[in-house]
Amino acid sequence: MSQKSIWSRLPLHLLLIAAIGVIAYGNSFHVPFLLDDEVSIVNNNVIKDLHRFLFDDGYAYNPRRFLGYLTVALNYRLGGAEVAGYHVVNLAIHIISGWLTYLLARLTLTTPFFRRDGEAPAASHFIPLFAALLFVAHPVQTQAVTYVIQRVASLATLFFVASLACYAKARLLQEESGKPLAGKALFCYVLALAAAGCAMKSKEIAFTLPFVVVLYEFMFFRMTAAKKLLFLLPVGFTVLIVPLSLLGTNKPIGQIISDVTAVTRVDSELSRLDYLFTQFPVIATYLRLLVLPVRQNLDYDFPVYHSLASLPVLFSLLLLLGLFGAALLLWRRSGDAQAAPELRLISFGILWFFITISVESSVIPIADVIFEHRVYLPSVGAFIAVAALFSLFSKGALSRAAVATAGVVVLALTATTFARNQVWGNEVNLWQDVVRKSPQKARPHYNLALALEKSGRLDESLREAIAATRLSPKEANPYNLIGSIFGKTGNYDQAIAALSQAVKLDPTLAEAQVNLGDAYRLKGMLPQAMEQYQAAMKQRPTDASIYHKIGVTFALQKNLPRAAVFFQCAASLDPSTPQYRLDLMRAQAGAQAK
Structure with a gap:
């Protein structure tokens, strides 16, 4: 059997993609709920009753991410709070997204642009497989897959890629028939619209989908502008789904307009300009992680920049402008009959990256300026571009050396992902890793203190909680934890002092009020205990x-x-x-x- 026939077999490709995913994430099924998982899953009563979720509170709870939370509610219905079930679903979503990345790249290589010489490029089977394997195996994806509630990002990506793949298939069928959309082509087009809606109801990052579809149409298909408009108009209308979900349609237009500033600022006091300046080095960091995935961090202590003249901002901006300019140049050069067709695919992948990263890395301030799961959707385009670039350097020939090199890269990434999931597998180890990498940030110390307290290591927990108060003296939660630890060890006077400080800093922190009430009660100060309990009851009736x-x-x-x-x-x-x-x-x- 020839090498070409082996590498062109679809079932083998899909099996290989799934196998790499299972190997890379096989040790992630017992990673505990972390951070936002506590609010979104563990303590979220809305997802614990599927009937209530579907017919009462589910849509109102978060209309922007309804489908993502629906899958969480289904998980809870089937397995309760058993964390393994959530990880199985997350891994399934990741593998299916890998399959869809493969399918999209494979369909793209059959579009009219690549058929201009009558046949597809020699590496038309290798490029999709390598891109999908990079996507599934790369350790930068761990935060979107292993961190349970970031399922909303991976699910949005699944539907995003599915929508574009269905659009590509519909257009290919239409081109083949030479007639307007009908039959199978119409069915695929409707699927594309449905998947677009699902993506936008999973996470707001899907807002960029219509723009990517327009890019795809103009890069890979040939048709008059008027006919292109007819195909693209229904897809373009889906761009309204995210804004309407954000703003609500039951408000007068004046109220909707006044809400725009509020809904495009996510718990952040940063100005839009400062956030934009900071995002230039953030995006450069994402690119570095894609190329060299070392020093990954769940909670980066990333500096905020306030001027374009800052050297990290300026150098990052020049890098990004250079990359963007290269994408445009490659697009232009790929139009020459003598140019390698892979140039067009490289250009598309780079432009995909920039378009899809724009929602979370532009002028919409988000409290945390960097999180690795935000590169999950952009990485699809990046890996397609890398696979096409690799094919170009190997002259499109599937030599043994080229295949072996690609295999070594995928296996190395798989091993790195497995090792990264080992860190996630133990809550204390994970936060110790974060503290080593972000020693001057209070939140990692506090979360490590919580993890140590759960493990019964109270002395170490107290030390980390005190470190958190030193780094962020106006934050109430570390004082609450300190008071709780003192209470457990019978030091009620110190507990009362720390908990009183927590309540002073945040009078709405019911947990601190309850703990302070406990300390007063155990010390025999019953009227003071009653006062704190009643205050907490008002917060949590x-x-x-x-x-x-x-x-x-x-x-x-x-x-x-x-x-x-x-x-x-x-x-x-x-x-x-x-x-x-x-x-x-x-x-x-x-x-x-x-």
């Missing part, structure tokens, strides 16, 4: 544990009738906790005995 603590405090004050009332509230809010019902029975019995 449906938290059964707070009602129970108030009941305990009343019982200690020998006020059993009032204790019974609050034990009853706790039991009603959480019937699954037997202690609440038991304490209620004891309080009622004691009250009757009196």
Whole structure:
């Protein structure tokens, strides 16, 4: 059997892509819930009742990412809070996205541009496979795959690539028939529109999809401008989905206009210009990670830049302008009959990267200026460009040396991804890794303190929490943790001092109020404990544990009738906790005995 026939076999390619994905992420299934997972999954009551999610609160909870959270609700319905099930789904999404990257590249190499000489390039089977393997194996993807709630990014990417692939197939079928869209071509076109809608209801990054479709049409298909407009107009209308989801359609136009500034600023005090300046070196960092994936970090301590004259900003901008200019030049040169057709694919991949990165790396300020999962969608174009460039350097020939080199690169990336997932697998190890790389940032120290506290390593946890307060003295959560640790060790005076500081810094932090109430109660200062519990109850009126603590405090004050009332509230809010019902029975019995 010839080498060409082996490499052109679709089932073999798909199996190889899946196998690399499973090997790279096979050790990620027990990575715990982290950071936003706690709010979005563990403590999110909306996703814990599928009927409620579908017919009541689900869409209102986050209309912009409804489909992403729907998959989380389905996960919870099938496996509860067992984390392995969420990782299995995340890996499946990643592998399917790899398959779709392969399919898109393969379809692209059959478009009229690549058929201008009557046949596809010699490496038309190798380029899609290499691009997909790079996508699946690369360690920069770990944050989008291993960090559970970043499923919204990987799912949006899946639908994004699926939409473009369906559009490409529809156009190829239409070109083949020479007729307007009908039959299979129309079906694929409708699928493209449906996938576009799904992408935009998974995460806002899909806003760029219509622009990529327009780019794709003009780069790879030949048709009059009027006919192109007819094909592109329905796709163009999908660009309205994200803005309407952000702003809401049930508001008067004046209110919608006034909301624009608010919805294009995500929990950030940075000015738009400062954010833009900072994003130039951020994007350069993403490119560096794609080429050399070392010193990956879950929580970068990235400097904010305020001037275009800053050397990192200026050099990064020149790099990006050079790369963008190269993409345009390659596009132009690829039009020459004598030029290598791979030049057009390289240009497309680079322009894909810049277009898709623009939502999160432009003038829309986001609280964290850099996160690795933001490069997941842009990396599709980057890896297609790299595969095409590799093919160009190897003269399009599938020599043994070229295939061996590509194989070594993929295996090295797979091993690096596996090693990176080893770091994610233990919460203490992960945050120790972050602290080593971001030693002057408070949040990594605080999160390491939390992880150590969960592991029972209280002395080490206290040290890290104190470090967090030193780096960010106005943040309440580290003081709350310090107070909690002192409370566990019986140092109630120190606990009260730290927790009082936490409540002072953030009067809405119910957890600190509860912990302060506990410290007062254990020290015998019952009126002060009652005051803190009641303040916490106002913040979390449906938290059964707070009602129970108030009941305990009343019982200690020998006020059993009032204790019974609050034990009853706790039991009603959480019937699954037997202690609440038991304490209620004891309080009622004691009250009757009196």
